Amino acid sequence: LKNLLDIYLAMTAAILYLLAAFSTGLDAILPGKRLGRSALLLAVAGLATHTVGLVARGILAKGVPLTDLFEYTLFLSWAIALAYLAVFRKRVTHAVTIAILAVLFLMLGSSLLYYTDPAGGTMPALRSYWLYIHVSLAALGETFFAIAFVSSLVYLIRSATGRREGLPALDDLTYRAISIGFPLFTAGALVAGAIWAKQAWGAYWSWDPKEVMSLVVWLVYAVYLHARLVRDLRGRFAAAIAVAGFVLTLFTIFSTLVFGGLHAYG
């Protein structure tokens, strides 16, 4: 049990997030029944369990849990949950909340598929302080891309179904989330990644699939911000770019499962 504590806690958190999503949905259907409060409590309980799970993983792995795909997913989903509850909770609608909680459930649930034994040790190339800078900043950037994805997705669904109320607020939320995530992603994934790559592999850039996909993700969000700041681009096209950006982000994260490369460990 002790050796699997991390995955048990992660799955418990996933279930709590799912229950919070259901509770939020019921609150939207049956307002005034104090279900919103239950949903919030469930989400907070989920985050608390998630936090303990992350710490347990760190203790079992004897290091900061950022070294493989399972640990990265655990950290990224934790950061999304934290960003949602700490920063965006009061700004978002029921639909956005449900979507965020569903994303958390799916991320944690899917992490079962690539669970790794924490006793596996950390490979020598990853024993560097750059690991914490590169991976944590990239993950934090992707956290805000996830928030932007959810708000854009809700924007597109509402826009397609003709429900136009709250669209400017969703558009604004997308822009704010991307404008927070983009500098973090730039500094973490690209700049810190290139500097660490030079230190570990002798080259700043190796056209590795994950490197290239990170550049593609950066370009997509750069296009979004360029169009927004220069042309004040809003609406469906902007939302579609934000959705595409996060789909590519997910593809980048999981590309190592398919393409391997220098980032094959995670």
Add this chain to the structure above:
Amino acid sequence: VRCEPVQILRKILGFVTSTRLAVVVMGLVAVLSMAGAVIPQGRGLDFYAGAYGQPWASAAYRLGLTHVFGANYYTALLVLLCLMVFACALKGLAPRMRAARAARVVPHDEGLRAMPRSAVIEVAVDAREAHMHVADILKRRFYLVRSGTAEGDLTAVGSKMGFARYGTLVLHLSFIFLLAGGVALTRLGHHDYRQAAVGKTFALQVGPEKTVDVAVENFDIEFDEGGNVSDYICDVALKDGDQVLVRRTVRPNHPLKYRGREIYLNSFAQDESTLDGVVLAVADSTGALVVERLGLADGERAYVDEMQATVTANLAGVPRVDLAFDDGRLESHVVRGHPTPTSDGPSGYRFILLRPVYALVVTLEVVREPGQWLLIVGFILLTVGVFSALYLSPRVVWARVRPAPDGRAVVLLAGRAARNREGFAAEFEAIRRALEELA
């Protein structure tokens, strides 16, 4: 219609710096990069034919999708992007400088009232004192204040984060540095992989007529409690004849740097042509294991020699191996085929070969990359540019202070911010309230 060269240049500049073209080029780079990430690069046509079928393989090969990152069209797109960025930086420079100059001049009353934030405040002190208070309030809020006079009024201009006006310019410049650095490293950089066993040396050129010897003095693999490789380290010395120039332990993330060259520990492997030792198990005459594992390196072989042992392989897949020793040197003879019965030595001990240990060779990567500073400058500019373009907002506050008939003073206050206008509105209100307290 007669077109002036200046007009033509302006049209070209307008086209090259258009948002639409930027989006198209960035989109194309993104799509091609994705293709390069998804399709394994630089393999032979046979590989692609096997993976995707002949027609798709031929198409991908002809379109250059099998070597995207070295293809001319990809380089051309990057160069075009670089030119566009350069043109955009040039185009944006003059208006930004004009805006910076214009911000230093206090507008007339109408101009002040037309600003996004403006207020007229009567204060209960004379104009000179009111002017001093305005400057003081702005300075306390980290504004850079310029005081002066204009049309008989005392004036003050407070500016904060004026450099953020150049944020996007810095961002554009960063791309130029990064691309230039990338080109420099690609064209002038050199990566060389050298294999060497412990105790061996190889020559490394460190100048036009200067060569040093790189000696691999030691190599060691460290394991954690779980038996996983936790680190591998290699002691490397650079020597000029007998003189040691530098000696350092090279390990992952810790290269050796010497006169523009970097030496990385790339990997290690077993050299199966050189037997370095054996791992044995020792059984007594009854067949019971006395020692489960006995690692024998060079110096310990004499012990085995004394026992006149015959070592028999018992691992699946490893054929019977008879080891004999001659003057302390290990002579190995590998017998392919069925294992023969084990013969006991005179002591009654039997040695069973668990596995042979081969000599390790390390692969050192010798890197020379002139022009790295371009990339470092590019990284700094990129980070600063992104943060300043998105977060820092140049703010300007203008004030005209003029005497009122009753010995009091009137302050015309106005201001604007390029971004975060809500934040600026709150700050402007705070400045206004601070001035009103004088009343």
